[in-house]
Amino acid sequence: MENLLEIKDLYVNYETDESVVHALNGFTLNVKKGETLGLVGETGAGKTTMCLSVLRLLPEGVSKVEGGSIQYDGKDVLSMNKSELRQMRGAQISMIFQDPMTSLNPVMRVGDQIKEVLSLHNPELSDKQKDERVDDILKLVGISPDRKDQFPHQFSGGMKQRVVIAMALVAEPQLLLADEPTTALDVTIQAQILALMKQLKEKFDSSMILITHDLGIVAEFCDSVAIVYAGEVIETGSIEQVFERTKNHPYTEGLFNCIPDLTSHAARLTPIPGYMADPTNLPTGCKFADRCGRCIDKCRQAAPEMVEVDPGHFVKCNQMEKGGSGL
Amino acid sequence: MSEVLIETRNLKKYFPHKLGQVHAVDDVSLRICAGQTLGVVGESGCGKSTLGRAIIRLHQPTSGEVLYKGENILNLKGRDWRRVQTQMQMIFQDPYSSLNPRMSVKQLITEPLRVNHVAANKAELEERVRSTMELCGLPDRYDNVYPHEMDGGRRQRVGLARALALNPEFIVCDEPVSALDVSIQAQILNLLMDLQESRNLSYMFITHDLCVVRHISHQIMVMYMGQVVEYAPTDEIFENHAHPYTAALLSAIPTTDLSRRNRERVVLKGEVSNPINPKPGCRFAPRCPYASEKCNEPQNLTEIAPNHFVACHECAKQAGG
Amino acid sequence: MDMKKEKTTSSPQKKKSQAQLILIRFTKNKLAVIGLIVLVALMLTSLTAPLWLDYSKVTHQSVRESFQTPNAEHWFGTDQFGRDLFARVIYGGRISLFAGLVTIGIAFLLGIILGGAAGFFGGAVDTVIMRFTDILMSVPGILLSISIVAALGQGLFKMLIALSVSLIPRQARTVRSAVITMRGQEFVEAARTYGCSNFGILFRYIIPNVLGPLIVGVMMGLGGVILQIASLGYLGIGIAPPTPEWGTIISENQANIMYHMYLGIIPGLFIMIAVLSLNFVGDGLRDALDPKMKN
Numbered sequence: 016m017e018n019l020l021e022i023k024d025l026y027v028n029y030e031t032d033e034s035v036v037h038a039l040n041g042f043t044l045n046v047k048k049g050e051t052l053g054l055v056g057e058t059g060a061g062k063t064t065m066c067l068s069v070l071r072l073l074p075e076g077v078s079k080v081e082g083g084s085i086q087y088d089g090k091d092v093l094s095m096n097k098s099e100l101r102q103m104r105g106a107q108i109s110m111i112f113q114d115p116m117t118s119l120n121p122v123m124r125v126g127d128q129i130k131e132v133l134s135l136h137n138p139e140l141s142d143k144q145k146d147e148r149v150d151d152i153l154k155l156v157g158i159s160p161d162r163k164d165q166f167p168h169q170f171s172g173g174m175k176q177r178v179v180i181a182m183a184l185v186a187e188p189q190l191l192l193a194d195e196p197t198t199a200l201d202v203t204i205q206a207q208i209l210a211l212m213k214q215l216k217e218k219f220d221s222s223m224i225l226i227t228h229d230l231g232i233v234a235e236f237c238d239s240v241a242i243v244y245a246g247e248v249i250e251t252g253s254i255e256q257v258f259e260r261t262k263n264h265p266y267t268e269g270l271f272n273c274i275p276d277l278t279s280h281a282a283r284l285t286p287i288p289g290y291m292a293d294p295t296n297l298p299t300g301c302k303f304a305d306r307c308g309r310c311i312d313k314c315r316q317a318a319p320e321m322v323e324v325d326p327g328h329f330v331k332c333n334q335m336e337k338g339g340s341g342l
Numbered sequence: 343m344s345e346v347l348i349e350t351r352n353l354k355k356y357f358p359h360k361l362g363q364v365h366a367v368d369d370v371s372l373r374i375c376a377g378q379t380l381g382v383v384g385e386s387g388c389g390k391s392t393l394g395r396a397i398i399r400l401h402q403p404t405s406g407e408v409l410y411k412g413e414n415i416l417n418l419k420g421r422d423w424r425r426v427q428t429q430m431q432m433i434f435q436d437p438y439s440s441l442n443p444r445m446s447v448k449q450l451i452t453e454p455l456r457v458n459h460v461a462a463n464k465a466e467l468e469e470r471v472r473s474t475m476e477l478c479g480l481p482d483r484y485d486n487v488y489p490h491e492m493d494g495g496r497r498q499r500v501g502l503a504r505a506l507a508l509n510p511e512f513i514v515c516d517e518p519v520s521a522l523d524v525s526i527q528a529q530i531l532n533l534l535m536d537l538q539e540s541r542n543l544s545y546m547f548i549t550h551d552l553c554v555v556r557h558i559s560h561q562i563m564v565m566y567m568g569q570v571v572e573y574a575p576t577d578e579i580f581e582n583h584a585h586p587y588t589a590a591l592l593s594a595i596p597t598t599d600l601s602r603r604n605r606e607r608v609v610l611k612g613e614v615s616n617p618i619n620p621k622p623g624c625r626f627a628p629r630c631p632y633a634s635e636k637c638n639e640p641q642n643l644t645e646i647a648p649n650h651f652v653a654c655h656e657c658a659k660q661a662g663g
Numbered sequence: 664m665d666m667k668k669e670k671t672t673s674s675p676q677k678k679k680s681q682a683q684l685i686l687i688r689f690t691k692n693k694l695a696v697i698g699l700i701v702l703v704a705l706m707l708t709s710l711t712a713p714l715w716l717d718y719s720k721v722t723h724q725s726v727r728e729s730f731q732t733p734n735a736e737h738w739f740g741t742d743q744f745g746r747d748l749f750a751r752v753i754y755g756g757r758i759s760l761f762a763g764l765v766t767i768g769i770a771f772l773l774g775i776i777l778g779g780a781a782g783f784f785g786g787a788v789d790t791v792i793m794r795f796t797d798i799l800m801s802v803p804g805i806l807l808s809i810s811i812v813a814a815l816g817q818g819l820f821k822m823l824i825a826l827s828v829s830l831i832p833r834q835a836r837t838v839r840s841a842v843i844t845m846r847g848q849e850f851v852e853a854a855r856t857y858g859c860s861n862f863g864i865l866f867r868y869i870i871p872n873v874l875g876p877l878i879v880g881v882m883m884g885l886g887g888v889i890l891q892i893a894s895l896g897y898l899g900i901g902i903a904p905p906t907p908e909w910g911t912i913i914s915e916n917q918a919n920i921m922y923h924m925y926l927g928i929i930p931g932l933f934i935m936i937a938v939l940s941l942n943f944v945g946d947g948l949r950d951a952l953d954p955k956m957k958n
Contacts, residue, residue: 395852428858432852434852434853440848440849440853441850444953446954457854457858457860458858504853
C-alpha cells in the first residue's frame with residue numbers, strides 16, 4: 016500500500032537558555048493510506064513534537080528542525096510556504112488534542128466553531144450548505160443538531176470531545192492526528208469515543224495516528240503500532256507482530272510486563288528500572304541502555320540500527336541482529 | 343480475618359448546590375481490615391474521592407459514622423482527634439499540585455513531624471525523615487531538591503514519604519498512579535505493596551483503573567453516582583460480577599490480549615449526570631441495558647454470595663432463584 | 664531495588680542553605696543588584712545628611728541668588744527664593760523615602776492580613792472585609808487621605824496612616840484572589856491531613872506562594888505614594904512648607920518649571936530613580952524567593 020505520510024530521520028531540538036532538549040532524534044515513521052497507526056510512548060518521548068512537526072506548528076524561536084524530511088502525499092512539508100500549509104492543515108491533516116476542555120473556544124457557540132473550520136477550508140460553500148454540513152457532522156458524532164447554538168460549558172467532557180472530533184472531521188481530512196484523545200475521559204466514555212472514531216475513520220476512509228500510552232487501546236483499535244523512546248521509533252510493525260510478544264525490543268517487553276492486566280494474577284509487577292533518559296544529555300549509544308537488562312558493551316558505544324526481524328516488523332536493538340530471534 | 347481498622351456506617355456527604363443537594367456520597371457502609379486494601383472504583387463524579395476525604399474528615403460528613411478501631415471519630419476534638427488524625431494519611435492524585443512548590447523534599451517530609459511535634463529533638467527528627475526517605479527510595483541527595491525539579495514518579499515518592507512520616511496505619515490513596523507513566527506506575531504500585539507487607543498498612547485505593555485495582559486490592563467497591571452498586575472480594579468481582587454497571591466497566595477496558603480483540607463489548611449509552619436531589623430508584627437505570635419498571639424503586643445492597651453485595655433487584659432475584 | 668540503578672543525572676548534589684540560595688538567585692539579577700545599590704546609596708546620603716550638610720542651607724533664603732542654574736556653589740542650582748536645591752533634595756529624600764517605604768510596608772502587611780483572612784476563611788469574614796474595602800475603594804484616594812488627615816489631625820505619622828489606608832484595598836483584593844486560587848490546591852489539603860492549623864496553612868503554605876506578585880505590586884506603588892505625599896503637601900495637609908520633600912519641591916516650583924526646567928527635572932529624576940530601583944529590587948526579590956528559578 017502507498018504511504019501517505021513519510022517521516023525520515025527527523026531531528027528536532029528545543030533550545031532554552033541553559034540547555035538543548037533533543038526531542039526527536041532520528042525519528043522515522045511511515046503511515047499508509049487508510050491505516051490506523053498507534054504511536055506508543057511515555058511522557059517526553061517526543062510524540063507531541065512529532066505531531067507539531069508534521070503540521071509545522073512547532074513554537075518558533077525555541078524549536079529547530081535539525082535534519083530529516085517529512086513527506087505528506089509526496090509533497091515536502093518542511094519546504095511548504097504559508098498558503099500551502101494553510102491548505103494542508105485542517106483540510107488534509109487535522110489534529111485532536113488531549114484536553115477537550117481547553118481546545119474549544121469557551122465564548123463561541125459550538126456550531127459556529129465547526130462552521131468556522133468549513134469557512135476556512137471550503138470557502139466555496141454557501142452559508143446554507145455549511146449549515147447542512149455542520150448538522151450532518153453533529154449527527155454523525157452523536158450530538159443532536161439542536162444543540163449547535165449551545166456553548167462548550169453546556170456540554171459534558173465526553174460530549175465536548177465529540178465536538179472536537181466533529182471539528183477535526185468536518186473538512187474530511189485524509190490524515191487525523193489524535194493526541195491522547197481519550198486520556199481525559201472515563202472508561203465507559205472512552206469506549207464510546209474510540210468506537211465512534213473508528214466508525215468515522217472507516218466512513219471517510221482516512222488514515223489516523225492514534226497517540227496513546229495505553230497498549231490496550233492500541234491492541235483494540237489500531238492496525239499497526241510504533242513504539243517511541245527518547246525521540247526515536249524503536250519498534251514498529253503490525254499489531255499481530257508486536258503483540259505476539261515473541262520478538263520485541265527490550266523496552267516494549269518492559270512496557271508489556273509493567274501493565275497490570277485484567278487477566279494476570281502476578282503478585283508483583285515488573286517495573287522498568289530507572290527513569291527516562293535526560294533529553295538534554297542523551298547517551299551516545301542506545302538510549303535505553305541504562306534501563307535495559309540485556310545491555311552489552313556494544314550498546315553503549317554506538318546507537319543500534321533498525322533490524323527487520325520479520326517482513327514489516329522492525330526493531331532497533333543490537334540483540335536482534337544476532338540470528339533475529341527474540342530472546 | 344484480622345481486626346477491622348476502619349468502618350463506615352451509612353456515611354453521607356451532601357454538598358449544597360443552587361439546584362438542590364448534591365448527594366456526593368450517599369449511604370456508604372464499608373469495612374477495611376488491618377493490612378488490607380479496599381479498592382474503590384468508579385468514574386469521575388461518582389463520589390469516590392469525596393468518600394476518601396470524608397473518612398479522614400477532610401470533608402466533614404453530613405451524617406453517618408466513621409469508626410476507627412471501633413470508635414466513632416466524627417465528633418472527636420482537640421488532642422483526641424489529633425491522635426487519630428496522625429494515624430490516617432492521604433496520597434493525592436496530582437503529584438504536581440500536591441506538593442508545596444516552596445518547600446524542598448526534606449522540608450516537605452519534615453512538615454508533618456514538625457506540625458505534630460512527634461520528635462523529641464532535632465536528631466530524632468532528622469533520623470525519622472532520613473529513614474522515611476530511604477523507605478520510599480529517595481536518597482539523601484534529594485534533600486534540597488524542589489518538587490518542580492523532579493518528574494512525576496519521584497514526586498509521588500515524596501507524596502508517599504510525607505504520608506508515611508507519621509507512621510500511620512491507614513492511607514487513603516486517591517488515584518496515586520493515574521498521572522504517571524506506565525513504567526513508573528509499576529514502581530509506585532510495587533512500593534505501596536512492599537510497604538503494606540512490611541508495616542501492615544491498610545489502604546483505601548481510589549481509582550478509575552480496574553487493572554490497577556485488581557492488582558493491589560483485597561476487596562473492591564464499585565460506586566456509581568454516590569452509591570455503592572457492588573462490593574465484593576477482588577476475585578469475586580472479576581469472575582462473578584453481577585451488576586450491569588460493573589460488567590460494562592470491565593468490558594470497556596482495552597486489553598493487550600489480541601484474542602479478546604473482537605469480543606462482544608457492552609458500550610454504555612449516555613453519560614454520568616450529577617446526583618442532585620436524586621430520585622429514590624436505581625441511579626444507573628437510565629443507562630442500563632436491562633432497566634425495567636422495578637428499577638424506580640429503591641435498591642438495597644443484597645448479599646448474593648458470601649461477602650458479595652449487589653444493589654440491583656434483578657441480580658438479587660437471579661441469585662435467590 | 665530498582666532505585667539503586669538510578670543515575671545521578673538530573674539532580675546534582677546541593678548542600679546550600681535556603682538563605683544562601685536566595686542570595687545567589689538575587690545576585691544573579693544584575694538590575695536588582697544595581698537597584699539595591701542605588702537605593703541604599705540614596706538612603707545613606709539622606710540619612711547621613713546632617714553629618715555633612717548644614718540644615719540651614721535648606722531653608723536659607725536669598726533673593727539675590729534666586730534661579731541660579733546648577734553651578735559649583737549650588738550643585739543643583741537654586742529656586743525662586745534662592746534656596747539651595749541640592750540641600751533640599753538631599754534632606755527631602757529623608758521624608759520621601761522614609762514615608763514612602765513605611766507606607767507601602769504597612770499597606771503590604773495589612774493587605775496580606777486582610778486579604779489573606781478574606782480569601783482563606785471566606786463566608787462572613789470575606790463579606791465583611793470585602794465590603795469594607797469596597798467602601799474604601801469607592802472614595803478617591805486623595806479624598807480619603809484628606810478626610811483621614813482631617814479627622815486625625817496633621818502630622819507625619821497621621822499622614823502615613825492616611826496614605827496606607829488608601830493603598831490597602833487594592834492590595835487586599837490582590838491577596839484575596841491569589842489566596843482563593845491557592846486554597847484549592849492539593850498541597851493545602853495535604854497539610855490538613857497531618858493536622859496543620861489554619862494559621863500555619865495560611866502563613867506557611869499559602870502566603871509564600873502568592874508573595875511574588877504582591878511584592879512587585881506594592882513596589883510599583885512607591886512612585887504613587889511619593890507623589891501623593893506631594894499632593895497632600897500641596898493641599899496644605901501634608902508636610903508643612905519649609906520642610907522639603909521631593910514631591911513638595913516639584914509642586915512649589917511648579918510655576919517656574921517652564922523657564923527653569925532643572926527645578927522640575929532634578930527632583931523628578933530622584934523620584935524616578937528611587938521608584939525604578941525599588942521596582943528592580945522587587946523583581947529580583949520575587950525571582951529570588953521562587954525556588955523554580957534556576958540557580
